[in-house]
Amino acid sequence: MKWGVKIMPRDALLDSQGRAVENLLKENHFQLEQCRVGRYVEISTTQASEDKAREEIQKMTQFVLYNPLIEIFSIERLDK
Amino acid sequence: MRIGVVRFPGTNCDADVFQMVENSSHEPVWLWHQDRFDVKSVDSVIIPGGFSYGDYLRCGALASRSAVMKSVSEFAEQGRPVLGICNGFQILCESGLLPGVLLRNESVKFIDDWVELSVENGNEYFAKKIPVKKRFCLPIAHGEGRYFAPPEELKKIQDKGQVWLSYVKNPNGSLKDIAGLMNEKKNVFGLMPHPERAMQSWMGGTDGGLFL
Numbered sequence: 001m002k003w004g005v006k007i008m009p010r011d012a013l014l015d016s017q018g019r020a021v022e023n024l025l026k027e028n029h030f031q032l033e034q035c036r037v038g039r040y041v042e043i044s045t046t047q048a049s050e051d052k053a054r055e056e057i058q059k060m061t062q063f064v065l066y067n068p069l070i071e072i073f074s075i076e077r078l079d080k
Numbered sequence: 081m082r083i084g085v086v087r088f089p090g091t092n093c094d095a096d097v098f099q100m101v102e103n104s105s106h107e108p109v110w111l112w113h114q115d116r117f118d119v120k121s122v123d124s125v126i127i128p129g130g131f132s133y134g135d136y137l138r139c140g141a142l143a144s145r146s147a148v149m150k151s152v153s154e155f156a157e158q159g160r161p162v163l164g165i166c167n168g169f170q171i172l173c174e175s176g177l178l179p180g181v182l183l184r185n186e187s188v189k190f191i192d193d194w195v196e197l198s199v200e201n202g203n204e205y206f207a208k209k210i211p212v213k214k215r216f217c218l219p220i221a222h223g224e225g226r227y228f229a230p231p232e233e234l235k236k237i238q239d240k241g242q243v244w245l246s247y248v249k250n251p252n253g254s255l256k257d258i259a260g261l262m263n264e265k266k267n268v269f270g271l272m273p274h275p276e277r278a279m280q281s282w283m284g285g286t287d288g289g290l291f292l
Contacts, residue, residue, distance in 0.1 A: 013228070014253075016184045039137075064145050067138060067174070069181050069230065 001045045002078040003057045007066045008038035041065055042078065050077070083292075084111040084122035086152070086168075088132035088143045093165065093276060097128040100276040104292035113146045119155040124205070127152070129166030129221075129274060139182065139224045140170030149175050161205040162268045166222055169261075169270030177268045178261055179237060180229030182222075186253025190223040194284065195273060196248040197259055201241040203266050207275075209290040215248060216287040218273035225272040227254040227261070240264055245271055 009015040015036050022035035043060065047053040057075050066073045083101045085108050087094050094110075101108035111117050111125065113132075132143035143149065149171070156162045156177050164172040172178040185191060199212050210216055229237060234255060237243060245260030252272075260271030275288030 013183075014186070016186060016188045016226075020188045064137065064141055067141070067181060070183065070228065 001053050003043045004076045004078050005041040007071050007073045081106045081123040084125040086111045086127045088113040090131040092130035093128040096276040113148045116151045124161040127164040127168030140174040143171045144174035156268050159267050164270040172270045178270050179233050182224050183226040183228050184224050192221045194219050197245050200243040200246050207291045217285050219277045220273045225252045227258040
């Protein structure tokens with residue numbers, strides 16, 4: 001099974017990467033309100049059960065992929 | 081004193097820290113990232129700066145989950161002294177041994193400069209030769225040194241006197257001008273500036289010699 005984990009900076013946080021990209025896009029006359037930059041991780045699992053695999057992805061995310069102080073995450077199944 | 085110096089793939093201030101320990105008349109020993117160590121074998125631990133694991137994922141994130149950090153945590157839980165410099169500070173925050181996190185500089189630029197610092201709260205282990213409120217100078221070299229903690233955590237840090245060093249002129253957008261921090265028990269320390277790069281006058285300053 002293939003999974004995607006999307007990790008984004010919390011809204012309240014000053015996202016300096018997003019702000020830099022946003023400024024560059026605006027300087028080049030693109031129409032946008034705001035830009036935020038996060039991270040996307042793809043993971044393939046070997047478990048037979050979808051529930052068990054999802055649980056394992058959740059554990060991996062909480063173990064190292066995201067930092068709850070500054071980020072939020074969402075998990076999606078990619079090969080369904 | 082035997083001081084353990086931790087090495088990760090991508091650590092690049094390890095040799096400088098090793099020499100700083102020797103110059104301060106202590107005995108340095110290497111601690112390898114894949115190995116646990118006997119917590120009784122050293123008197124303190126320093127985690128040098130650099131780009132551990134290439135700064136992949138988040139700075140310090142991968143290093144903080146490595147084998148050697150399990151021993152560092154055990155060592156710290158016994159109330160024994162740990163110092164993290166630059167990336168070492170980031171690793172200590174990611175491992176939960178220090179509160180908060182270091183974010184990308186407000187300017188989004190890597191900053192390589194000398195900064196003036198002030199000791200906010202003293203301790204019995206590091207830089208104790210520098211009196212509280214005394215100003216001194218050290219170099220900084222980082223892209224992610226903007227200290228951040230949620231408001232309630234930040235208030236706790238201030239109330240409990242955990243701010244160790246502050247910038248006189250904030251270079252990176254750090255909350256409350258924080259340049260260095262300690263844990264509540266005051267045995268785990270992190271700072272973004274590099275004392276090991278200010279050990280001789282030809283380096284540009286000697287205030288780093290006051291740290292060990």
